[in-house]
Amino acid sequence: MAEVSNKQVILKHYVTGFPKESDMELRTLTLKLELPPDSNALLVKNLYLSCDPYMRDRMSKPHDSYVPSFTPGSPIVGYGVAKVVDSDNPNFKKGDLVWGMTGWEEYTIITDTQALFKIEHTDVPLSYYTGLLGMAGLTAYVGFYEVCSPKKGDTVYVSAASGAVGQLVGQLAKLFGCYVVGSAGSKEKVDLLKNKFGFDEAFNYKEEQDLDAALKRFFPDGIDIYFENVGGKMLDAVLLNMKLHGRIAACGMISQYNLDKPEGLHNSFCLISKRIRIQGFLVFDYYHRYPQYLDMILPCIKKGMVTYVEDVAEGLETAPAALIGLFSGRNVGKQVVTISHQ
Structure with missing residues (x-):
């Protein structure tokens, strides 16, 4: 039975406030490249890892959340792309490519295969299955089409728009067929939004002294749809600028994740006066829509109608810095960590 060394990134302890690279640690163990019979598990070699803002919540001690906290001393867990090395599961065979929840390590034994997706289309970059063709893409799809209930000609605002x-x-x-404005945190990202992704307008929120005034500049008649990734002061300013019967899809609140006391809202009365619908959603509830999403998005990618930007870090040892960088906006586009090119 062959043994291999298995590099891992572990969480050293629970985190309060802003996370640091030193909250994580790289270690190397050995692993037998074989599964016990009747385990129904997979042994996979990890190829790409996804860094996502929700992972900050998992670094905190156990609390009321939609995802369980990481276990200190154990590998961090997140979305990734992997190749099956050994399978005791009838739905997967050796050599299959998959995406789903895996460990931040070179090899992982996956026992819960319920939310593991087999990769059938390999004529696109495999790393896309950490983002555009994975959890992030499905999130954008159901968030916009299902939660936002768009109509042609709607005015749409997206925060953290280059993520x-x-x-x-x-x-x-x-x-x-909507009018779209996005905000981001640097000139480089604003240029991307306008010149690569085709947003009608974009602005650097860090350069705006008054977010309410900035939104009025770009949406003089108000906002029909707000795709919420930020929370805090941004959400407060948006509420002042929503149209009657506006819709807000609450996807993320990255401005709040590292605060000991989350910020409150001051303009919440707008929810009533403007009859605004705000709905939180989680992609897990929509996994059944994934085949439908692929049918829509793959032709768009191949025809050049949709493009995607990745920020790729090479090597498992770069993963802690890549994850921490999300919270200062260091990444430009989808943050991916490459562990192996197969």
């Missing part, structure tokens, strides 16, 4: 989800929401909204 893994936001860049696709904007493009879907443009394809649907």
Whole structure:
């Protein structure tokens, strides 16, 4: 029975406030490249890892959340792309490519295969299955089409618009016939939004002294749809600028994840006066829509109607810095960590 060394990124301890690279640690163990019989499990070699903002919540001690906390001393867990090395599961065979939840390590034994997707289309970059063709893409798709209930000609605002989800929401909204504005945190990202992703307008929120005034500049008649990735002061300003019967899809609140005391809302009365519908959603509830999403998005990619930008870090040892960088906006596009090129 062959043994291999298995590099891992583990969480050292629970985190409060802003996470640091030193909250994680690289270690190397050995692993037998074989599964016990009747385990119904997979042994996979991890190829690409996804860095996502929701992972910050999992670094905190157990609390009321939609995802369980990581276990200190154990590998961090997240979405990734992997190749099956050994299978005791009838639905997967050796050599299959899959995406879903895996460990931040070179090899992982996956026992819960319920939310593991087999990759059938390999004529697109495999790394896309950490983002555009994975969880982030499906999030953008159901968030925009299902939660936002768009109509042609709607005015759409997307915050954190150059990120893994936001860049696709904007493009879907443009394809649907909407007027789209995005915000991001640097000139480089604003240029991407306008010149690569086709947003009608974009602005750097860090350069705006008054977010309410900035939104009035771009949406003089108000906002029909807000795709919410940020929360806090941004959400407060958006509420002042929503139209009657506006819709808000609450996807993420990255401005709040590292605060000991989350910020409150001051303009919540707008929810009543403007009859605004705000709906939180989780992609897990829509996994059944994944085949439908692929049928829609793959032709769009191949025809050049949709594009995607990735920020790729090479090597498992770069993963802690890549994850931490999300919270200061260091990444440009979808943050991916490459562990192996197969």
